[in-house]
Amino acid sequence: MTTNPELQAVLFDLDGTLYVGDEAVPGAVDAVSRVADLGIPRRYLTNTTRFSRRALRERLVSMGFPVEEDELYTASVAATYWLQARGFRRVAVYLPEAARSDFADFEIVEESPEAVVVGDLGPGWSFERLNHAFRQVLEGAHLVALQKNRYWRTPEGLMLDAGPLVAALEYATGQTATIVGKPNGEFFDLAVRALGVKPGRAVLIGDDIEADVGGAQRAGLRGGLVRTGKFREEALASSGVTPDWTEDSVAEMVERLWP
Numbered sequence: 072m073t074t075n076p077e078l079q080a081v082l083f084d085l086d087g088t089l090y091v092g093d094e095a096v097p098g099a100v101d102a103v104s105r106v107a108d109l110g111i112p113r114r115y116l117t118n119t120t121r122f123s124r125r126a127l128r129e130r131l132v133s134m135g136f137p138v139e140e141d142e143l144y145t146a147s148v149a150a151t152y153w154l155q156a157r158g159f160r161r162v163a164v165y166l167p168e169a170a171r172s173d174f175a176d177f178e179i180v181e182e183s184p185e186a187v188v189v190g191d192l193g194p195g196w197s198f199e200r201l202n203h204a205f206r207q208v209l210e211g212a213h214l215v216a217l218q219k220n221r222y223w224r225t226p227e228g229l230m231l232d233a234g235p236l237v238a239a240l241e242y243a244t245g246q247t248a249t250i251v252g253k254p255n256g257e258f259f260d261l262a263v264r265a266l267g268v269k270p271g272r273a274v275l276i277g278d279d280i281e282a283d284v285g286g287a288q289r290a291g292l293r294g295g296l297v298r299t300g301k302f303r304e305e306a307l308a309s310s311g312v313t314p315d316w317t318e319d320s321v322a323e324m325v326e327r328l329w330p
């Protein structure tokens with residue numbers, strides 16, 4: 072094992088890169104363990120907002136990944152920084168119950184919020200809830216989207232992600248949402264700087280050509296694409312993004328970058 076002097080930090084995408092559904096991607100646990108053994112600073116980035124950071128860590132540990140809670144950088148965590156920086160206190164949160172604890176420092180309200188935070192409510196959406204969020208934004212709340220991914224892969228097949236719902240609210244209100252998760256450059260930048268590494272010396276490994284690889288490259292990082300999870304050859308071809316590396320899975324990617 073050798074370290075790669077060009078690459079001093081790694082950001083791993085989670086869903087579709089390290090696991091699909093409740094199953095670790097074959098070889099992923101060994102790949103992450105190897106990077107940890109080499110002492111390479113790392114963060115785990117996810118737009119997933121179905122779980123709190125604590126619940127997400129428990130999930131990863133149960134699959135065998137050596138992950139600490141403070142190494143997890145989620146779109147919810149990015150949203151709390153964003154809200155704090157603007158002094159927003161009263162927020163309406165459109166997230167599953169399991170993900171709401173990340174917002175414990177805020178007053179979660181149904182009426183007159185300063186910001187409407189939209190994430191992976193999934194099957195929790197109804198016409199009524201969407202309409203309620205629509206009215207809150209029209210009445211002056213800032214529309215904050217944790218992410219705007221189009222879809223994600225589950226063991227049952229592709230499913231609508233938060234993006235189409237965010238787009239519906241944007242269309243109806245005429246407001247453009249602030250997207251705090253991937254591919255917002257600030258999201259990658261804060262994660263890399265927290266590791267004390269220059270963006271150009273860090274690589275993001277992910278399965279989403281646009282939100283992972285494209286976003287990371289725009290923020291000055293290198294982007295490694297894996298052919299697991301939501302990877303589709305057609306999406307790669309139409310994206311206009313050229314990954315720095317493309318490999319079949321995170322196992323091959325780690326082998327390639329740290330041979």
Ligand SMILES: [Mg+2]
Nearest residue numbers: 084086087278
């Ligand atoms: Mg992913």
